[in-house]
Amino acid sequence: MIIKVKLSREENIKHYNASEIDIDIEEYLKGVVPAEIGNAHIEACAAQAVAARNYTVNKIKSKGYITD
Secondary structure: OEEEEEOOOHHHHHHHOOOEEEEEHHHHHHHHHHHHHOOOOHHHHHHHHHHHHHHHHHHHHHHOOEEO
């Protein structure tokens, strides 16, 4: 599933050279989950991935995009 991410953080805008990107949800989660949870136990990371995926899908359904 490809999602739209509106970038607001200056370092992300510079990295992607854009203010908005389309990215696969699994790639998005690979970046988001470690940023949210850090170096936690694998079960905690798995639970965070499920929560982040659900949050992301709900935001995409309601707004059409998610922000960084």
